Amino acid sequence: MTTLMADPMLAEAWTLSGSVALRPEPFGALAYHFGNRKLTFLKKQQLVDAVNALGDSKTVADALTRAGIPEAQWPAYVKALRGLATSDMILERKPS
């Protein structure tokens, strides 16, 4: 365990909300929440890959690894995921 694991979110299990659709775009993806009508942009393909991997990964850290994101960049991605969480794009789920 490195000090980067300090963010508790990395050990949590999350998933893309069932009300959200992702649309691939040249820069990454566009996320639309049919419930709260919020539109968000995922500005990097790796973030899209990580978000897509969330549901099948035990933890957020697993999803980031599967998306091929180097550990040094995890804090930035966790910040982006937290942003998505505030608009209910991704939801915390019970660990599987």
Next chain:
Amino acid sequence: MTLLDVRTPVARPTTGPLVNQFEFGLDAPICLTWELTYACNLACAHCLSSSGKRDPRELTTEQCEAVIDELQRMQVFYVNIGGGEPTIRPDFWHLLQYAVDHNVGVKFSTNGVRLNPERAAFLASTDYVDVQISLDGATAEVNDYVRGPGSYDTAITALQNLQDAGFKDAKISVVVTRQNVTQLDEFKALADQYGATLRLTRLRPSGRGADVWDELHPLPEQQRVLYDWLMANGDNVLTGDSFFHLAAFGESLPGLNLCGAGRVVCLIDPIGDVYACPFAIHDNFLAGNLLADGGFKQVWQTSELFQELRSPQTSGACTSCEFFDSCRGGCMAAKFFTGLPLDGPDPECVQGYGESALAGERTIPAASQDHSRTTPGRNQPVMLTLTRREDLEAPPVSACAENPLAGFRL
């Protein structure tokens, strides 16, 4: 056809702000407007699409369903439906349901004519449907002046029906004019009263709007009033990024602050013609037809016009203005329909460059289509106000008045 100067192709940036990505266009629009019909029960003086009569070539129900299927495949998450008056299409409610069932959310604009209690109850039972009631005055007097007699009452009745049915968060959609810009607080109060959200948009000189723009568009000092009001109240008010030309007053308003035409915005008209934006229904901004040119996706992704709009554009005189990064030259449609060059200032440029441009030589382009009814209907607005001549203090003196003091004034 060349809209702007020829430019050298530039590759899409891979980093930097998102707005730069938008300039190069997206795989599918974010904000798609679909005018379902040109038929309308009203004849608003400033109608963007010169609506009135139905176009006999209007897409059939099956063709509309095919459009929705394609939007679903392209993942266009929602569509703004308008007209004309969309609800007077007999298959409107069917198409609404069809869209929602196919993961295409619907926001539709209406004058309220068909929103009786039963329809309001149906709407309250749906998810993914937003309703915008058009209202261009907070009082009947101001509204009916441009939208026609009785239209205020129709809109208010519709809002009442929606509220009674438990429909949450309807939108009151207001085109800001010289006459109603003083009523912004009253509009907000009206929205609060009906549990609605206020939406303000800019008057464009498009369609019949070209005929009345000189009389209706807010005066320069009113633009400032509007900007200040939006800065103070903007968080609770929608604008559809309509007022980005005001950003040159200083602080940017929330939103894109970029002309989205052909990049993130476009319009499908009732016969399937695809235009760069809802305010640009003119042959110069026609990208193609979704029946004739292989479907909407084909037109959106490959039309020559849209490719051109997505390449970096020259902005002529505006480039040297210190506020260029705020407003980026303003609204393309507003320039075009007032006969101003597309690479110059917006006619309502808040730094005053628009006024001098308007004072210069210009030719207002002829409309390329008009669906207005040929004979006036009973709902047609009459934009005349009866007044007295201010210099007259008494009835005129007749030629045969014999009184020696006739016509005498102190």
